[in-house]
Amino acid sequence: MVTPRAPRDELYHDILATVQGEKDKLPFTLTRIGDCEAPAIVAAATYAGHRYARNLEEQIDIDQPLRHDRVDVGADAARMALPVVSQTYLKSLLQHYEEEIEGKAYFAGIPDRFLSRGQKEKLMLLSEVETYTVAAMQSLAEKYGLTPRSTSELHANGHAQAADAPGDWNMLISEMQKTFPQYITDYERLEAMAPTEDLPGLRVVEAHNVAAVDFLNREAGNDPGSSAPLQQFLKTGTA
Numbered sequence: 001m002v003t004p005r006a007p008r009d010e011l012y013h014d015i016l017a018t019v020q021g022e023k024d025k026l027p028f029t030l031t032r033i034g035d036c037e038a039p040a041i042v043a044a045a046t047y048a049g050h051r052y053a054r055n056l057e058e059q060i061d062i063d064q065p066l067r068h069d070r071v072d073v074g075a076d077a078a079r080m081a082l083p084v085v086s087q088t089y090l091k092s093l094l095q096h097y098e099e100e101i102e103g104k105a106y107f108a109g110i111p112d113r114f115l116s117r118g119q120k121e122k123l124m125l126l127s128e129v130e131t132y133t134v135a136a137m138q139s140l141a142e143k144y145g146l147t148p149r150s151t152s153e154l155h156a157n158g159h160a161q162a163a164d165a166p167g168d169w170n171m172l173i174s175e176m177q178k179t180f181p182q183y184i185t186d187y188e189r190l191e192a193m194a195p196t197e198d199l200p201g202l203r204v205v206e207a208h209n210v211a212a213v214d215f216l217n218r219e220a221g222n223d224p225g226s227s228a229p230l231q232q233f234l235k236t237g238t239a
Contacts, residue, residue, distance in 0.1 A: 005038045005039050005040070006039070007032075007035070007036060007037055007038050007039070008035050008036055008039070009032055009036045009037070011036075012030065012032050012036055015030060016030065029056075031052060033045075033048040033049060033051075033052050034048045034049065082143070082144070083195035083197060083198075084195075085144070085193070085194070085195055086193060088193065089190070089193040089194060090144055090146060092189075092190050092193065093137075093140060093141065093144070093146065093190065094141065094146045094148060096137065096186070096187070096190060096205070097134075097137045097138070097140070097141045097146065097148055098148045098149060098154055100130060100133050100134045100137055100205070101134055101148065101151065101154040101155070101158070102154050102155075102157045102158040102161065103130045103133075103158065104127060104130035104131050104133075104134050104158065105154065105155040105156075105157070105158025105159055105162070106130075106158040106159070106161050106162045106165075107123055107124070107126040107127035107129075107130055107162075108124075108127045108158075109158065109159045109162035109163070110123055110162040110165055110172075111123040111124055111127075113162075113165070113167050114167075114169060116169070119169055121227075122215075122219070122226070122227055122230075125227055125230045125231070125234075126212065126215075126230065128230075128234055129208050129211065129212065129230055129233055129234060130208075132204075132208065132233070132234060132237070133204065133205050133208045136201050136204040136205055136237075137201070137205055139201060140198060140201050140202070143198075170220075173216055173219050173220050174220070176212075176216050177213075177216045177217065177220060180209060180212055180213050180216060181213055183209040184206060184209045184210060184213065187202065187205055187206040187209060188206065190202060191203070191206065204237045204238075207233060207237065207238050207239040208233055208239075210229075210239035211229040211230055211232065211233040211239045212229075212230070214229035214239065215227065215229045215230050
C-alpha cells in the first residue's frame with residue numbers, strides 16, 4: 001500500500017549539499033524521480049523513468065507536457081464491434097439517408113400549393129412519416145460514421161422538387177404512384193447487402209414506403225380511409 005508517500009531523498013540532498021544547494025555548480029544534472037520524489041504505484045515509477053529519459057537534455061516547456069499514447073479502449077471496442085460491410089452498402093445507405101431528408105423537406109413544402117384542408121393534412125402526414133423515417137436512418141448513419149451533405153443543401157433540394165411538383169392533386173397522386181414502388185425495390189436491395197443487425201432499422205424504412213404506396217393506391221381509388229396506412233406506420237413503425 002502507498003500511504004504516507006514520504007520521499008526517500010537523502011542521497012539527493014547529500015549531493016546537493018556539496019554545492020550549497022546550487023545545482024548548476026554540479027558537473028552533472030541532478031533530478032528526483034520515482035520514490036525519491038514520492039512513493040507511488042509501479043506504473044507511476046515506470047512513467048517517471050520514461051519521462052526522464054525522453055526529457056533528458058531537452059528544452060522543456062512546462063505548458064507542453066510529455067506526449068504519449070493514450071488509448072481509448074471504449075472507442076476501439078466500438079470500432080471492433082462494427083460488422084464488416086461493403087463500401088457499396090455504405091454508399092447506398094448514405095444515398096438513401098440523404099434522399100429521406102430531401103423527402104422530409106419535399107412533403108413539408110408542398111402542402112402550401114393546395115387549398116383543400118384534407119389534401120394539406122394528408123401531405124403533412126406524409127411529412128411526418130418522412131420525419132419518422134429520417135430518425136430511423138440517422139441511427140444507422142451515425143453507427144457507421146456516415147456524414148450526409150449539409151441539411152440546408154438537402155432541404156433546398158427537397159423544396160425545389162416541391163416547387164416543380166404538379167399543382168393538381170390527381171396528377172400529384174398519379175405521379176407518386178409511378179415512382180414510389182421503385183423505392184420499395186431499392187430498399188429490398190439495400191437489405192440484401194445489410195448485416196443482420198441493421199435489418200430492423202431498414203425494415204422500418206421499407207415499411208414507410210409500403211405504407212405510402214398503400215395510401216396512394218387508396219387515394220387514387222377515392223377511399224375515404226386512405227390515410228389509415230400512414231397513421232398505422234406512425235403508431236407502430238410497420239406497414
